[in-house]
Amino acid sequence: MTSAQRVIITLGPGLLAFILGALSLRDPRFAKVSTPLFLTAVFMQPFGMFVFVNEYFPDSWDPMLPALAISAVMLVQQAVGFIAWRQTSFAFFSILFWSVFVGMAMSEAGIYGGKAAVALSISLLCLSSAADRTPHRAIAPFWYLIGTGGLLGGFFDLASGTRWELSYLGVNAFMIYLSIVLASRAILLISVLALMAWLGWYTDEYLADVIGWPIALIALGMVMLGLSAYAVRMGQTIKTAKAS
Numbered sequence: 001m002t003s004a005q006r007v008i009i010t011l012g013p014g015l016l017a018f019i020l021g022a023l024s025l026r027d028p029r030f031a032k033v034s035t036p037l038f039l040t041a042v043f044m045q046p047f048g049m050f051v052f053v054n055e056y057f058p059d060s061w062d063p064m065l066p067a068l069a070i071s072a073v074m075l076v077q078q079a080v081g082f083i084a085w086r087q088t089s090f091a092f093f094s095i096l097f098w099s100v101f102v103g104m105a106m107s108e109a110g111i112y113g114g115k116a117a118v119a120l121s122i123s124l125l126c127l128s129s130a131a132d133r134t135p136h137r138a139i140a141p142f143w144y145l146i147g148t149g150g151l152l153g154g155f156f157d158l159a160s161g162t163r164w165e166l167s168y169l170g171v172n173a174f175m176i177y178l179s180i181v182l183a184s185r186a187i188l189l190i191s192v193l194a195l196m197a198w199l200g201w202y203t204d205e206y207l208a209d210v211i212g213w214p215i216a217l218i219a220l221g222m223v224m225l226g227l228s229a230y231a232v233r234m235g236q237t238i239k240t241a242k243a244s
Contacts, residue, residue: 003055011048017041018077025085035089042078042093046070064108071101088136095127095143117154121147129182144186148175152194168198176234183238 001009021037024030053066075097082090099120106116124147132140152172159168172195179187 006055007048007052010051011045014041014044014048017044022085035087038081038087038089042074042089045077046074049073064104068101068104068108071097071104075101088138091131091136092139092142095124095131095139098127099124099146114154114157117150117157121150121154124150125178132182132184141184141186144182144184145190148187148190149194151175152190156194156198169195172198180234180238185238188234188238 017037018041021034021041024034024037049070050066053070057066075094078090078094078097081087082094102120102123103116106112106119111119124143128140128143128147131137131143152168152175155171156168159165172191175187175191176195179185179191
């Protein structure tokens with residue numbers, strides 16, 4: 001099998017699925033078929049483009065550069081598709097490829113670890129908030145979840161072992177407050193779980209050898225019970241606020 005045949009077999013079906021999806025939107029009878037076709041295209045096209053690069057430019061590129069270029073192409077395609085057809089799937093994959101592109105771009109620029117996670121997560125939270133105020137709000141909880149987890153995980157990576165370690169509590173408290181402002185149970189869930197995990201890590205890290213360790217464990221259990229009850233109550237409040 002030649003290089004051209006490999007590219008046609010892998011990239012061709014993805015491009016064809018995208019074209020068929022676009023054509024199906026022109027006829028209301030086939031509109032429901034468009035989403036499966038676009039999903040097929042979005043999974044097959046990147047694979048086909050990687051095959052193209054591997055076949056025609058073997059061992060001549062920094063491995064990150066093709067991935068960066070392919071994510072940029074897919075980001076543009078999905079963003080243009082969203083502008084043209086206003087489908088929720090395009091909004092979701094636009095954010096996905098934005099995340100991949102920005103993450104790889106920061107890696108190429110030498111920005112790694114917590115700094116990259118915090119920067120990317122803030123952008124995801126902003127995009128999720130924007131999506132939450134549109135008819136495409138169904139995708140917002142997922143990206144709120146990813147953005148919150150990335151932000152808290154990234155900040156923990158930056159702050160742990162430094163004099164700013166306790167500032168994690170402030171960031172976590174802000175995220176809980178943000179969950180109320182944005183009426184997002186996804187942000188609340190991750191923030192409370194992260195706070196519980198941090199309290200467990202902190203007591204084990206600094207109080208394990210203290211005489212009052214059993215008392216600290218009991219106190220930690222009571223705090224976690226309180227946080228769980230608070231999370232349930234806040235979740236109900238947010239649900240009521242969204243319903244109204």
